[in-house]
Amino acid sequence: MKILSVVGARPNFMKIAPLVHEMRKYPDIESILVNTGQHYDTAMAGQFFEQLEIPVPDVSLEVGSGTHAVQTAEVMKRLEPVLEKLRPDVVVVVGDVNSTMAAALTAVKLHIPVAHVESGLRSFDRAMPEEINRLVTDAISDQLFVSEESGRANLLKEGVDPGKIHFVGNVMIDCLERFRPLWARSDVRQRIGVDGVPYGVVTLHRPSNVDEPAMLEKLMEALVDIGRQIPLIFPVHPRTRQRLASLDVPLVTSLKGAQANGKGILCVDPLGYVDFMALVSSARIVLTDSGGLQEEASVLGVPCLTMRENTERPATVTHGTNRIVGTSTTKIMAEAWRVLDEPKPAPKRPALWDGRTSERIISILRKI
Ligand code: UD1
DSSP states (O other): OEEEEEEOSHHHHHHHHHHHHHHTTOTTOEEEEEEOOSSOSIIIIIHHHHHTTOOOOSEEOOOOSOOHHHHHHHHHHHHHHHHHHHOOSEEEEESSSHHHHHHHHHHHHTTOOEEEEEESOOOSOTTSHHHHHHHHHHHHOSEEEESSHHHHHHHHHTTOOGGGEEEOOOHHHHHHHHTHHHHHTOOHHHHHTOTTSOOEEEEOOOHHHHSSHHHHHHHHHHHHHHHTTSOEEEEOOHHHHHHHTTSOOOOBSOHHHHOTTOOSEEEEOOOOHHHHHHHHHTOSEEEEOOSHHHHHHHHHTOOEEEOSSOOSOTHHHHSSSEEEOTTOHHHHHHHHHHHHHSOOOOOOOOTTOSSOHHHHHHHHHHHO
């Protein structure tokens, strides 16, 4: 069986890694890896291949950055001849980035079956580029691997044949568990200067939050205020770094050096998987607009405040540690104070987030 898997952007890497590791167990599976190159920096891509032991891609499309249309079109143009030549039995795509949708569309037009991992999630907000990617990818995929109950319910409501839907759990949690021994040993807290002290972790990169200066300023106002009580470590995404540069917000570059009381917002470059998970696992609070981090924080028992109006991952609210707090400065601050007053919650796992999702997926793929 020839399985061609596609990766492209940072959130793809922790989803594809457990799947390619699982495929290796079967000598009758020929695993081919294509990297679209949507993310290309060492910080955003290179270090993840290394740390997550993802094999060197068989094909690199090197599409790089661009508008949505350009990025999508470039993946399609460059992937089509690869698929025509290799003719895999199935193309596996993960998540909801532009590379996911572009690869699914290219394969299905060549009548190659597509399997979508992390299917069925819906924010019901079509202004989010990822929501469009999710809708299109699910509409054209042949096998839909669902991470949480809401995914199945959403697909059924959209009229999808129940025979295509497989509730298998969350492949990203496989990655978290597989590399637990590595991140548990990381000395990132000592390196950053927050070992043994309560601290928070911030990530922010959604276009709706960072592209408008007024919105970014409003969010940063809340973070600066929270940073006066508890140091916040902020690994800054390249999109956000460009936008932050034009704002006048007090950011520190070293917690020890810049402020005698060791508080504030410490901006660092994007971290690798191992250091980031180590940092999150011991954090007192996470403030984010990321999708995956809502899931990881839940399993690690870290309170998560999601600075968005919605989530496509409702299990993290009903069965996890996540709260959707929106983007109002006062609401974010009030929720953060509340979390910091409460005892740390226990880790919580929605059904089938048990580290064995990739086993279930590959076992189903082998039978189709
Ligand atoms: C993409 C995904 C988003 C995901 C995020 C995680 C889509 C529509 N969006 O958003 O779902 O949560 O990745 O990071 O697919 N850049 C670099 N180096 C890189 C990559 C990007 O400097 O390696 C800069 C470029 O200036 C680029 C900008 O970041 O224009 C945005 O990158 P892009 O891939 O367009 O979208 P993300 O915001 O990263």
